[in-house]
Amino acid sequence: MLVVRSSHKPSATKRTILALIVGVILFVGSNFIDEYRIFQGAQVAAYLVGIVSIVLLTGYSGQITLGQGAFMAVGSYSAALAVQEFGLPIWITFFIAVLAAALFGAIIGISAGRLSGPYLAGATLAFAVGIPALANAVPILGGEQGLSFDIGYAPGKYADTVSPYKWLFWICALCAIIAVVIAVNITSSGLGRQWRAVRAHETAAALCGINPARSKVMAFTVSSGFAGLAGVSFSATVGLVSPSGFTLALSFLLLTGAILGGISHISGALGGAIIVVIIPTVFESWTEEASLGVATYLPGIIVSALLLLSIALAPEGPSEALHKLRRKH
Amino acid sequence: MTLRVRGLTIDHGAIRAISNATFNVPRGSITAIIGANGAGKSTLLRTISGLKRATTGSILWDEISLEHLQTEQIVRRGIIHVPEGRSVVTELTVHENLMLGGVWRLRAQKEDVAAAIEEVYQLFPRLNERKKQRADTLSGGERQMLAIGRGLIARPQLLLLDEPSLGLAPLVVEQIFHTLSELQGKTGMTILLVEQNAMSALRIASQGIVLDQGRVVIADNARAIMNDTALRHAYLGY
Amino acid sequence: MNLINTLIAGVSIGAIYSLIAFALILVWRSTRVVNFAQAGQAAFSTYVGLSFEKAFNNFWLALLAAIIAGVLVGAFVEVVIVRFIVKRATSAATVTVAPVIAMLGLLGIFQGVMGLIWGGEYQAYPTAFSRDGLTINGSQIPFSQNDLFVLLTVVAAMSVAALIFQKTSLGLAMRAAAFAPEVTRLSGIRVSRIRTLGWAFAGGAGGLAGVLVAPTTFIAPNSFDLLLVFGFTAAVIGGLDSLIGGVLGGLALGIGLSVVTGYLGGSYTFMTAFVLLIVVLLIRPQGILGARGARRA
Numbered sequence: 044m045l046v047v048r049s050s051h052k053p054s055a056t057k058r059t060i061l062a063l064i065v066g067v068i069l070f071v072g073s074n075f076i077d078e079y080r081i082f083q084g085a086q087v088a089a090y091l092v093g094i095v096s097i098v099l100l101t102g103y104s105g106q107i108t109l110g111q112g113a114f115m116a117v118g119s120y121s122a123a124l125a126v127q128e129f130g131l132p133i134w135i136t137f138f139i140a141v142l143a144a145a146l147f148g149a150i151i152g153i154s155a156g157r158l159s160g161p162y163l164a165g166a167t168l169a170f171a172v173g174i175p176a177l178a179n180a181v182p183i184l185g186g187e188q189g190l191s192f193d194i195g196y197a198p199g200k201y202a203d204t205v206s207p208y209k210w211l212f213w214i215c216a217l218c219a220i221i222a223v224v225i226a227v228n229i230t231s232s233g234l235g236r237q238w239r240a241v242r243a244h245e246t247a248a249a250l251c252g253i254n255p256a257r258s259k260v261m262a263f264t265v266s267s268g269f270a271g272l273a274g275v276s277f278s279a280t281v282g283l284v285s286p287s288g289f290t291l292a293l294s295f296l297l298l299t300g301a302i303l304g305g306i307s308h309i310s311g312a313l314g315g316a317i318i319v320v321i322i323p324t325v326f327e328s329w330t331e332e333a334s335l336g337v338a339t340y341l342p343g344i345i346v347s348a349l350l351l352l353s354i355a356l357a358p359e360g361p362s363e364a365l366h367k368l369r370r371k372h
Numbered sequence: 373m374t375l376r377v378r379g380l381t382i383d384h385g386a387i388r389a390i391s392n393a394t395f396n397v398p399r400g401s402i403t404a405i406i407g408a409n410g411a412g413k414s415t416l417l418r419t420i421s422g423l424k425r426a427t428t429g430s431i432l433w434d435e436i437s438l439e440h441l442q443t444e445q446i447v448r449r450g451i452i453h454v455p456e457g458r459s460v461v462t463e464l465t466v467h468e469n470l471m472l473g474g475v476w477r478l479r480a481q482k483e484d485v486a487a488a489i490e491e492v493y494q495l496f497p498r499l500n501e502r503k504k505q506r507a508d509t510l511s512g513g514e515r516q517m518l519a520i521g522r523g524l525i526a527r528p529q530l531l532l533l534d535e536p537s538l539g540l541a542p543l544v545v546e547q548i549f550h551t552l553s554e555l556q557g558k559t560g561m562t563i564l565l566v567e568q569n570a571m572s573a574l575r576i577a578s579q580g581i582v583l584d585q586g587r588v589v590i591a592d593n594a595r596a597i598m599n600d601t602a603l604r605h606a607y608l609g610y
Numbered sequence: 611m612n613l614i615n616t617l618i619a620g621v622s623i624g625a626i627y628s629l630i631a632f633a634l635i636l637v638w639r640s641t642r643v644v645n646f647a648q649a650g651q652a653a654f655s656t657y658v659g660l661s662f663e664k665a666f667n668n669f670w671l672a673l674l675a676a677i678i679a680g681v682l683v684g685a686f687v688e689v690v691i692v693r694f695i696v697k698r699a700t701s702a703a704t705v706t707v708a709p710v711i712a713m714l715g716l717l718g719i720f721q722g723v724m725g726l727i728w729g730g731e732y733q734a735y736p737t738a739f740s741r742d743g744l745t746i747n748g749s750q751i752p753f754s755q756n757d758l759f760v761l762l763t764v765v766a767a768m769s770v771a772a773l774i775f776q777k778t779s780l781g782l783a784m785r786a787a788a789f790a791p792e793v794t795r796l797s798g799i800r801v802s803r804i805r806t807l808g809w810a811f812a813g814g815a816g817g818l819a820g821v822l823v824a825p826t827t828f829i830a831p832n833s834f835d836l837l838l839v840f841g842f843t844a845a846v847i848g849g850l851d852s853l854i855g856g857v858l859g860g861l862a863l864g865i866g867l868s869v870v871t872g873y874l875g876g877s878y879t880f881m882t883a884f885v886l887l888i889v890v891l892l893i894r895p896q897g898i899l900g901a902r903g904a905r906r907a
Contacts (some may be wrong), residue, residue, distance in 0.1 A: 101707060105707075107706070107707045107710055107711075109646075109710070122860070136846045151762070154888055154892055157891075157892060158891055160705065160710075160754035161643075161644035161706070161710060162846070162891055164644065164646070165839075165842045165843075165846065165887070166887060166888060166891060167646060168839060168842070169839050169842070169843065169883070169887055171885065172835065172836060172839050172880070173880050173881060173884045176877075176880045176881075177880070177881060179791070179877070180877035180878070192677045209747070242836075290834075291835060295717075295718060297712055297713065298711065299715075299718075302622065302711055302820075306707075336725065336726055336729060336730075337726065337803045339725060339730065339731075340722040340723075340725035340726045341722070341726070343718055343721065343722040343725075344655055344719055344722035344723060344726070346718065347714075347715045347716070347717075347718025347719040347722060350711065350714070350715035350718065351691070351712055351715035351716060351719065352714075354695065354699075354708050354711050354712045354715065355691075355694055355695055355698055355712065356698075358698060358707075359698050
């Protein structure tokens with residue numbers, strides 16, 4: 044149980060090259076796909092980063108979070124405020140979002156690091172409900188309408204040739220690729236091994252010279268930084284930062300994606316993100332035949348049922364389940 | 373009614389706790405299972421009472437096989453297990469703990485449950501003095517008395533006792549063992565006693581079974597085991 | 611006089627938090643699972659009550675229907691889903707995470723199904739009593755006939771629960787199973803059945819809480835999410851293992867929030883509860899009345 048499996052993954056350089064290749068393929072490929080699919084691609088990229096942030100925290104560090112949407116909100120609001128109040132250029136706000144959310148995560152992590160299981164779940168749940176409510180109450184955050192967050196058009200002469208959706212997709216995809224590369228590097232570094240050791244057995248990890256409390260706070264901070272990036276990408280796809288964008292439903296949706304893709308590996312995040320984006324749209328085609336109610340609620344039911352089934356049948360995610368099956372035969 | 377264990381093998385994941393154990397516990401006897409820490413004694417009792425499942429083999433009581441029954445069904449056949457560690461419910465009072473032992477037959481045999489509780493109070497007067505106190509205020513010896521008392525409320529035909537002497541002062545151990553021996557003589561129930569404290573256990577037992585690393589190495593008359601110096605040196609360490 | 615008024619105003623909502631806390635604690639004690647789906651179960655039961663209300667135009671019949679629906683749904687959830695999840699999640703990584711996530715999935719299913727059956731819009735829920743403040747010595751106080759009804763109903767329900775727990779053998783078995791399931795099994799009690807009963811009772815309490823609060827909050831598939839968070843806070847304040855602690859925690863939370871709202875304004879209600887939750891978790895993790903420090907479950 045206590046063996047932390049060592050990973051024989053490609054080196055950091057190889058990963059970077061791989062990421063560049065993926066980036067080029069996406070960049071070129073985006074020219075051959077219709078606008079709507081490109082927009083969905085941007086959504087997938089934003090959700091992907093959010094799911095990675097959950098996998099880091101829950102999968103690797105073993106701390107459950109039901110409130111990742113709250114950290115996304117912190118990032119998004121910081122970014123939007125930076126534009127509105129200080130007129131900073133959009134690209135800088137992405138960094139601001141990451142830093143603000145990470146700082147916030149560190150503060151929360153210091154208190155959350157002492158909790159576990161249902162207590163942590165309850166506290167983060169309260170957090171997820173509380174942050175949008177707070178945003179609603181503070182005037183500078185724009186209340187129910189929220190703040191606008193417009194990434195605009197591609198710069199210079201490309202503004203006419205590159206469609207806004209394509210521009211959006213490029214930005215979100217770039218964020219996602221960078222996020223995944225960093226996340227994979229973290230998880231295969233000493234830090235990632237510390238997290239997994241603490242998750243597996245806190246006392247044993249402490250006896251090996253790891254400070255479990257610091258390790259947990261670190262995980263919270265890093266994960267929140269990713270959530271901040273996810274938030275700002277997500278807001279870019281919506282063009283708006285508002286309380287209704289960061290509901291409990293968003294936190295649950297991301298958690299669902301993380302579980303369906305496999306909570307214990309970064310590699311599952313892409314699959315998870317695609318599932319949570321695709322499922323609702325599959326039902327959109329039904330709207331004409333079925334009643335409005337079915338189209339509104341069926342996706343939620345199916346996603347929740349999938350969540351329940353996957354936690355019942357393969358609690359550690361599909362890849363772990365396959366791994367176990369293979370060992371059996 | 374004899375307890376017959378045949379070819380019993382029990383695994384803890386990849387670890388074999390008991391391998392191919394075969395022995396009988398004759399009716400009306402006190403049988404002591406002795407052996408070092410980790411010999412598989414507790415696992416054996418947990419399997420008889422249905423808390424754990426055997427890998428292979430059979431356990432017969434009164435010609436009925438127990439190995440597929442639920443714990444509650446086994447209890448209702450008069451087999452009562454008092455697990456290791458003075459197992460009482462610390463959040464309940466002494467009296468409530470005793471009541472708990474009779475809840476399952478309260479509807480049919482209410483008077484008998486009350487009578488059984490009275491008998492336990494006579495057997496262990498200390499419990500009577502403290503019947504309204506929460507169990508976590510009791511001393512170690514009193515808790516062990518309460519754990520055994522809870523088992524007695526069911527009027528067991530077979531009592532499985534796991535390490536009743538663990539962590540208790542020698543005087544208290546003597547007292548508990550003496551009471552058990554007397555009680556057995558009076559009711560004629562069968563007692564299967566698991567002990568690390570081999571001397572005390574064998575003194576009240578008629579039969580002894582020595583376990584070593586999950587195997588039954590000796591099953592013999594208790595006196596014979598006590599007198600066999602070579603065996604004592606080899607397996608019991610004294 | 612002003613302070614007394616704000617105190618009084620918090621009592622009846624505090625009583626409802628107590629009921630939710632009671633339901634959460636009952637389930638936690640029996641299964642070591644925090645039932646986040648309780649918000650969905652309570653809303654579902656309340657919708658059943660509303661349907662009866664519409665069909666028969668009888669508040670009391672609807673109340674009874676909601677409680678029964680809550681009991682049945684609670685038992686169903688335990689037998690069909692929880693039992694399976696708890697059995698499957700055994701590894702270090704999943705044992706605490708899996709039940710929480712399963713309960714969220716269940717909450718999602720409940721809310722979706724309710725949306726399908728009853729629609730998403732907020733619906734009014736009638737009361738049997740006036741919601742205008744009572745008049746004492748010529749001045750109106752923020753406590754209505756309906757508040758009194760809520761308070762008395764909760765007190766009655768808690769008294770019945772206390773009687774069952776303290777005076778019956780079923781209650782004895784439930785208390786024993788909560789703290790020492792193995793000893794309880796070895797005493798010949800079917801602990802799995804006790805567990806189902808715990809979920810059923812909790813479901814009934816949730817249904818009752820739903821009908822009592824719905825006239826104030828209105829009813830929609832997700833209208834009890836906030837109630838759940840407050841109920842959880844109350845349960846944590848009292849210590850997750852102590853039923854009395856949860857009830858007192860609910861009252862304290864209701865009154866405390868009412869005071870804060872009275873002096874600072876309604877927008878701080880939630881932040882106050884959240885800060886309170888975090889402070890209690892950090893300073894006194896075993897809760898105000900909880901005796902044991904086993905919070906790192």
